[in-house]
Amino acid sequence: MKGVLWCFVYIKETTLGKHYKKAYELWRKRNPMTKINISAKLLLNPKNYILKAKRITTVESDEIKT
Numbered sequence: 440m441k442g443v444l445w446c447f448v449y450i451k452e453t454t455l456g457k458h459y460k461k462a463y464e465l466w467r468k469r470n471p472m473t474k475i476n477i478s479a480k481l482l483l484n485p486k487n488y489i490l491k492a493k494r495i496t497t498v499e500s501d502e503i504k505t
Contacts, residue, residue, distance in 0.1 A: 441495065442470060444489050444490075446466040460479045466482060
């Protein structure tokens with residue numbers, strides 16, 4: 440799950456916007472055999488779950504952002 444969040448943070452910081460399709464492409468390159476049937480829109484679900492349910496600590500979040 441941290442890999443999903445990392446991709447979204449990376450794309451947000453490098454493109455200065457929220458591009459879920461680019462985040463999906465990056466995630467797919469890093470995880471070619473994980474969740475083969477998932478689409479770009481469905482990849483938003485784990486990201487939202489992590490952020491809304493606060494499944495990671497602030498320290499982990501800061502580590503992902505650096």
